Amino acid sequence: TQLLEQSPQFLSIQEGENLTVYCNSSSVFSSLQWYRQEPGEGPVLLVTVVTGGEVKKLKRLTFQFGDARKDSSLHITAAQPGDTGLYLCAGEGSNNDMRFGAGTRLTVKP
Amino acid sequence: NAGVTQTPKFQVLKTGQSMTLQCAQDMNHEYMSWYRQDPGMGLRLIHYSVGAGITDQGEVPNGYNVSRSTTEDFPLRLLSAAPSQTSVYFCASGRNYGYTFGSGTRLTVV
Numbered sequence: 176t177q178l179l180e181q182s183p184q185f186l187s188i189q190e191g192e193n194l195t196v197y198c199n200s201s202s203v204f205s206s207l208q209w210y211r212q213e214p215g216e217g218p219v220l221l222v223t224v225v226t227g228g229e230v231k232k233l234k235r236l237t238f239q240f241g242d243a244r245k246d247s248s249l250h251i252t253a254a255q256p257g258d259t260g261l262y263l264c265a266g267e268g269s270n271n272d273m274r275f276g277a278g279t280r281l282t283v284k285p
Numbered sequence: 286n287a288g289v290t291q292t293p294k295f296q297v298l299k300t301g302q303s304m305t306l307q308c309a310q311d312m313n314h315e316y317m318s319w320y321r322q323d324p325g326m327g328l329r330l331i332h333y334s335v336g337a338g339i340t341d342q343g344e345v346p347n348g349y350n351v352s353r354s355t356t357e358d359f360p361l362r363l364l365s366a367a368p369s370q371t372s373v374y375f376c377a378s379g380r381n382y383g384y385t386f387g388s389g390t391r392l393t394v395v
Contacts, residue, residue, distance in 0.1 A: 181327075184325075206382065208383060208384070210384075215388075215389075216388060216389070217289075217375050217377075217386030217387055217388050217389055218328070218375075218384075218386050219386070220383045220384060220385070223382050223383050225382075263327060263328065265328075265384075270341065271316075271333075271335055272318075272330055272333055272341070272343055273318065273330065273333075273377075273384065274330060274344070275320070275327045275328040275329070275330075276327055277325060277326055277327035278327045
């Protein structure tokens with residue numbers, strides 16, 4: 176059982192569409208991070224959210240941390256083929272260990 | 286370039302063989318960790334370290350040993366490889382405000 180549940184597991188959309196992926200848990204995290212991973216490479220950090228209710232924007236990507244610091248969402252506006260990849264959320268647990276969700280595999284078709 | 290260096294990139298082992306996956310970082314990070322990535326399961330934490338001389342178990346520690354004699358290095362040892370350890374292994378350093386990952390080691394146990 177994953178500590179962090181991500182949904183959907185797979186998402187295939189057309190260029191220009193908007194999308195939201197979710198990261199949910201029953202645990203409270205001191206911080207939550209989102210990463211993107213491309214085939215054959217390690218994950219690359221996109222953003223870290225720390226405060227409950229926090230919203231961060233990175234160009235067309237909007238990240239939100241839930242008020243109770245148990246969940247997060249990633250919204251992409253006007254998706255582009257370059258957004259294709261595996262999106263992973265990760266939260267720091269009570270033992271200072273960082274746990275990851277299973278990921279959302281996004282495909283954006285031209 | 287600064288970052289996390291993992292070696293080797295690819296390895297094939299026979300069942301029962303032992304080997305060490307190397308990980309080194311030059312960012313003076315206290316926190317380092319090892320993950321394995323299997324299809325559909327995201328990244329699962331094997332072992333982690335919050336500083337030199339300190340290590341702890343993650344979600345899937347069985348069959349793996351680690352040590353942290355210096356801040357820079359965090360090797361992962363497989364004492365007796367099993368086919369279930371076939372996976373892609375990632376080392377990461379950093380802390381709750383963001384991890385830097387290595388490029389991974391693809392290990393096959395036959």
